[in-house]
Every structure is written in C-alpha cells, then in structure tokens.
Amino acid sequence: MKILVCISNVPDTTSKINFTDGDTKFDTNGVQFVINPNDEFGLTRAMWFKEKQGATVHIATVGEASVEPTMRKALAIGADEAIRINTAPTDGFFVAEQLANVIKDGAYDLVIAGRESIDYNGGMVPGILATLLGMNFVNTCISLEIEGSTATAIREIDGGKETVQTSLPLVIGGQKGLVQESDLKIPNMRGIMMARKKTLTVVEPVDAIIATKDAKFDKPVAKGSVKLVNSADELVDLLHNEAKVI
Amino acid sequence: MSVLVYTESENGKFKKSAFEVASYAKAVADQLGASVTAISFNADDSEQLGTYGVSKVLNVTDDKLGTFNALAYANSIEQAAKKENAQVIIVSSSTNSKFLAPILAAKLKAGYVPNVVAAPESTSPFSVKRTAFSNKGFAHTEITTETKIIGVSNNAFGVKENQTTAIVEAFNADLNDADFSVKSIEIDKVAGQVTIADAEIVVSGGRGLKGPENWRMVEELAEVLGAATACSKPVSDMGWRPHGEHVGQTGKPVAANLYIAIGISGAIQHLAGVSSSKTKVVINSDPEAPFFKAADYGIVGDAFEVVPKLIEKLKEFKAQNA
Numbered sequence: 001m002k003i004l005v006c007i008s009n010v011p012d013t014t015s016k017i018n019f020t021d022g023d024t025k026f027d028t029n030g031v032q033f034v035i036n037p038n039d040e041f042g043l044t045r046a047m048w049f050k051e052k053q054g055a056t057v058h059i060a061t062v063g064e065a066s067v068e069p070t071m072r073k074a075l076a077i078g079a080d081e082a083i084r085i086n087t088a089p090t091d092g093f094f095v096a097e098q099l100a101n102v103i104k105d106g107a108y109d110l111v112i113a114g115r116e117s118i119d120y121n122g123g124m125v126p127g128i129l130a131t132l133l134g135m136n137f138v139n140t141c142i143s144l145e146i147e148g149s150t151a152t153a154i155r156e157i158d159g160g161k162e163t164v165q166t167s168l169p170l171v172i173g174g175q176k177g178l179v180q181e182s183d184l185k186i187p188n189m190r191g192i193m194m195a196r197k198k199t200l201t202v203v204e205p206v207d208a209i210i211a212t213k214d215a216k217f218d219k220p221v222a223k224g225s226v227k228l229v230n231s232a233d234e235l236v237d238l239l240h241n242e243a244k245v246i
Numbered sequence: 247m248s249v250l251v252y253t254e255s256e257n258g259k260f261k262k263s264a265f266e267v268a269s270y271a272k273a274v275a276d277q278l279g280a281s282v283t284a285i286s287f288n289a290d291d292s293e294q295l296g297t298y299g300v301s302k303v304l305n306v307t308d309d310k311l312g313t314f315n316a317l318a319y320a321n322s323i324e325q326a327a328k329k330e331n332a333q334v335i336i337v338s339s340s341t342n343s344k345f346l347a348p349i350l351a352a353k354l355k356a357g358y359v360p361n362v363v364a365a366p367e368s369t370s371p372f373s374v375k376r377t378a379f380s381n382k383g384f385a386h387t388e389i390t391t392e393t394k395i396i397g398v399s400n401n402a403f404g405v406k407e408n409q410t411t412a413i414v415e416a417f418n419a420d421l422n423d424a425d426f427s428v429k430s431i432e433i434d435k436v437a438g439q440v441t442i443a444d445a446e447i448v449v450s451g452g453r454g455l456k457g458p459e460n461w462r463m464v465e466e467l468a469e470v471l472g473a474a475t476a477c478s479k480p481v482s483d484m485g486w487r488p489h490g491e492h493v494g495q496t497g498k499p500v501a502a503n504l505y506i507a508i509g510i511s512g513a514i515q516h517l518a519g520v521s522s523s524k525t526k527v528v529i530n531s532d533p534e535a536p537f538f539k540a541a542d543y544g545i546v547g548d549a550f551e552v553v554p555k556l557i558e559k560l561k562e563f564k565a566q567n568a
C-alpha cells in the first residue's frame with residue numbers, strides 16, 4: 001500500500017495572531033510553525049500502516065522553501081519521502097489541484113489529509129482533491145482500518161459516530177481519534193539524522209483555479225472585563241435580564 | 247437566477263440550522279435581486295420554509311437517501327443547482343454540510359467559504375466575513391468563481407422570518423451505484439440529544455471536575471437549560487467523556503449563544519474553539535484562571551458547590567417563566 005499524507009504547515013496552537021501590510025497578510029514574525037495537528041494524527045496512523053502492514057509513506061506539502069523544516073519533522077517521525085510543491089498555498093481549491101496532480105502521478109492507494117488546517121480553517125482540500133481524482137472520500141475520520149482494498153472507517157457526526165465501508169483508492173480528512181494522543185511521536189535524534197538524508201523532491205506547480213482570496217483580516221474586538229458574581233441567583237438574573245440568553 | 251440553500255432535516259423534521267441558512271439565503275437573494283430555492287431530502291412539511299423567505303422547495307424523496315451520503319447528496323445538489331441556474335449555494339456548518347460542500351465545490355468549480363458570520367459585505371466583488379485562525383481572527387474573503395458556496399457559521403446570522411409562499415416540487419437527481427461507494431454500516435448516536443453543533447447553549451466540563459463520576463451535575467445543568475454537553479481535551483483524552491464532546495482548536499468549534507465552562511482553565515487552544523460563542527460563563531475555583539479574561543460572567547468558587555446551586559436556581563427560574 002502506498003500512502004500519501006498531506007501536511008499543512010501551520011502556526012503553533014499557542015501563537016498570537018497578528019496581521020501586517022494594512023491587515024492584508026498574516027504576520028509570521030516570531031511565529032513557530034508546526035505540522036497541522038489533524039495531519040499529525042493522520043501521519044501517526046500512517047506510521048502504524050507502515051509498521052504493521054508494510055505501507056510506504058510519502059508526505060506532500062504545497063508551500064515555499066520555508067515549509068521544509070516542518071516537512072523534515074514529518075520525515076523524522078518516519079515518513080519515507082517528501083514532495084514539496086513549490087508555490088504559496090493561497091487558496092484551498094488551488095492547493096487541492098496541486099496535490100491532485102502529485103497524487104495522480106504517484107498512484108497512491110490512500111491519501112490522508114486533515115479535517116482542516118488550524119490556520120485558515122478551510123476544511124476543503126481533502127474533499128476537493130478526492131472529487132478531482134474520483135477517489136472515495138471520508139471526512140472527520142476518527143478510525144481507519146484497511147484489509148486488502150477494503151477500508152472501514154469511523155467518522156464523527158454531530159452527536160455521535162458513523163461506521164462506513166468503502167474501497168481504495170481513498171482520501172480521508174482525519175482528526176484526533178485516528179490514533180491515541182499517547183501514540184504521537186516526538187522525533188528522536190536518530191529520526192532527525194535520518195530525515196536529513198531522505199529524499200525531498202521539489203516539483204513546480206501546475207496552472208489551477210484560484211477560487212477565493214482573503215482580501216483583509218481583522219481581530220475580534222477586545223472583550224470588556226469579566227463581571228464576577230457571587231451567587232447563582234445573581235448569575236441567573238444576569239443571564240436572563242442582561243445577556244438575554246435564557 | 248436563484249440562490250440555492252441546502253436545508254437539513256432529521257427523521258423528516260427540519261433542523262433549526264435549516265431555518266437559519268434559509269434566512270441567510272433570503273438575505274443574499276435580496277442583495278442579488280434573486281429568489282431562494284431550497285433543496286431538502288426526505289423532509290416533511292417543506293412548505294414551512296416559506297416562513298423564512300424560500301419561494302421554491304425541491305423536495306427529494308428517496309429511500310436510498312434516508313441516511314446521509316456525502317457524494318450522493320452533493321450530486322443531487324449539483325443537479326439542482328444546474329437546474330435552478332443557482333449562482334450562490336448556501337449550506338450550514340454541520341459536520342455533514344462540511345463533508346459535502348468541498349465535493350460540491352469541486353464539481354461546480356466553485357469557491358467555497360466556510361464559517362461565514364454575516365451576510366455578504368458586497369456582491370461585486372463577492373465578499374464575505376468569516377472566522378479564521380480558529381476564531382482568533384476574521385478574514386474578509388472574496389469569492390472569484392462564477393458559482394459560490396457559502397457555509398454559514400451556526401447561530402451567527404440567526405433565524406429571520408420573511409413570510410413567502412413556498413411552492414414544493416418533487417425533485418429526483420440521477421444517481422448511480424458509484425455515488426454510494428461509501429456505505430453506511432452503523433450509526434451510533436443517542437436519539438433526541440441536543441448536539442454541540444445545533445445547541446444554543448453548551449455546558450462544558452474540564453479537568454477541574456476530577457473524574458467521570460462527577461459529570462452527573464454537568465448533565466443535569468445541561469438538561470435544565472436544554473443544552474448540549476461538552477468537555478476540554480484532556481477530559482476526552484482520559485476517556486472521562488466521549489471524543490465527540492471535545493471542543494476547542496483541535497476539537498469541535500462551539501458557536502453557541504451561551505457557553506458555560508466549569509473547571510476549565512482556559513488554555514489558548516480551548517478558547518480558540520469556543521470564543522465565537524456570544525456569552526461565556528466561567529465557574530472556576532482559581533481566580534487567576536486565564537478563562538476569566540475571556541469570559542463575560544464568572545463565579546470564583548468550587549464547582550461542587552456552585553453547580554448544584556445553579557441547577558436549583560435555574561429550576562426555580564424555569565418554573566416561574568414556563
């Protein structure tokens with residue numbers, strides 16, 4: 001089985017968010033970038049398929065050279081090879097088309113992406129790329145088993161979960177649950193050394209649709225300070241008469 | 247020209263979010279000088295969408311579509327969009343809508359913008375405001391394709407009445423076996439429970455509650471309020487609560503009218519997922535807990551004392567205001 005894990009390079013979850021250039025760009029100054037958490041769960045599941053079922057695991061990222069440290073981290077966790085598509089990932093549709101092109105050429109059986117990137121929260125790349133390629137697609141995937149060419153997945157639904165069955169080739173939008181929190185791997189020294197020698201292929205982008213453009217950003221207005229109350233009585237009163245939410 | 251809205255139902259009954267997206271669609275249609283067509287699957291009583299400004303409903307009744315199937319639903323919506331010459335398609339932020347919208351986007355070569363919080367800021371260029379960076383910011387996003395798909399954030403626009411008469415038409419899309427290549431085997435869901443996605447009020451517990459055996463009071467508080475229950479990440483990681491209840495940056499987003507956090511410290515990753523809720527209440531024994539900085543109302547105190555009192559007071563309040 002040949003697996004591709006799509007890795008999105010995102011600001012660390014603790015990052016403060018600021019904008020520059022007249023609020024038209026995300027300010028990367030002082031921001032630490034990491035593997036998108038949803039992709040890290042997927043990558044870790046891919047490692048399981050590698051260890052238990054002999055799968056080959058590649059990763060791909062659409063991004064400029066600055067994303068390579070994040071890609072090396074994914075290689076240090078255990079991916080075999082990396083592909084970087086050399087362009088800024090400005091729009092979900094555009095990113096999906098770039099990935100679809102690489103997937104088509106690489107004949108992957110399973111593509112693991114994340115439910116969403118925690119930066120722009122587009123949640124569209126896996127669905128678009130599955131559709132462009134005519135591959136089966138399961139989103140918000142919290143469990144995945146593969147037997148031959150049959151895949152059994154559990155997906156989160158509002159208020160519960162659903163078990164689905166389908167066949168390879170398959171794309172999933174993964175998230176927490178795909179592996180246990182404790183299964184996440186921090187790369188060790190050996191992994192980091194080996195990652196340096198692994199193949200990282202740079203490919204140029206193809207022409208593709210750009211469907212959306214973030215013209216401007218802003219931040220939520222700062223909150224007034226909290227109103228501390230002493231009793232449940234007072235709280236009920238405020239929720240009813242002031243906030244009008246009950 | 248029309249605005250097409252996908253109105254979700256469950257067991258034949260429209261979800262509240264269906265009325266919200268219909269209201270939103272009406273606002274977009276007014277901006278464009280267009281009319282609103284809804285598409286519903288196995289819904290009873292589709293005429294009621296007229297209350298929210300829908301003038302036509304394409305009613306799909308098909309047993310094969312009794313269980314949600316992203317590809318088959320997306321294909322049906324695609325065919326409806328073509329038939330109606332829809333320029334804009336509106337969906338909700340439910341898990342199912344977020345599943346099918348990208349499929350639909352790819353089929354229609356449409357730009358899709360999720361988590362939209364207000365009616366379009368302009369229609370030329372077509373620009374919408376949405377949350378980004380896990381609620382730490384907003385983006386004003388332009389959609390440059392001819393067909394546009396908007397995912398409306400829950401409880402952001404609200405349900406607005408706009409009485410029209412809805413004409414209901416039967417509609418059946420051409421579907422084939424390949425559309426059902428992902429098969430539902432089993433659905434595990436508690437019937438009749440308010441879900442985090444649909445809830446107007448969410449009651450959430452953190453590690454401060456000490457153990458799963460103490461969740462009874464959280465559930466009771468939720469029952470009194472007609473709320474959904476949620477939890478912080480470590481609580482679901484430790485198996486105290488199901489994973490589906492985990493909210494935050496890496497869990498479910500919460501956009502409720504009221505979010506009550508009990509024994510939750512307010513880590514940045516937690517706040518990121520819940521901050522678009524309108525009113526936030528914190529109950530925490532530590533006055534220094536970061537959550538107080540992000541909350542509207544707070545009680546500094548032991549949850550095991552405060553919550554039972556709150557339940558009692560709310561019961562009295564409900565009895566008086568029933």
Ligand SMILES: Cc1cc2nc3c(=O)[nH]c(=O)nc-3n(C[C@H](O)[C@H](O)[C@H](O)COP(=O)(O)OP(=O)(O)OC[C@H]3O[C@@H](n4cnc5c(N)ncnc54)[C@H](O)[C@@H]3O)c2cc1C
Pocket residue numbers: 013037451452453454455477478479480481492493494495496497508509510511512513514515516519529530531532535547548549550
């Ligand atoms: C990559 C990443 C992603 C993450 N994503 C998420 C996410 O999506 N969602 C999320 O929630 N977390 C997330 N986290 C974890 C987050 O950083 C915090 O660890 C977590 O939110 C803390 O949970 P908590 O508030 O329940 O527990 P704690 O931080 O342990 O807080 C417990 C609180 O309970 C209070 N308390 C104790 N006893 C009582 C009492 N008797 N009565 C009242 N209050 C009491 C304490 O004062 C304390 O404030 C993420 C972390 C990482 C690294």
Ligand SMILES: Nc1ncnc2c1ncn2[C@@H]1O[C@H](COP(=O)(O)O)[C@@H](O)[C@H]1O
Pocket residue numbers: 005006007008009036038039060061062063089092095099112113114115116117118120121122123124125126
């Ligand atoms: N620039 C990118 N390069 C590679 N994969 C990406 C990129 N952006 C998004 N993805 C994948 O698509 C998923 C969903 O991202 P998004 O649609 O941006 O929210 C991510 O979790 C990744 O798996």
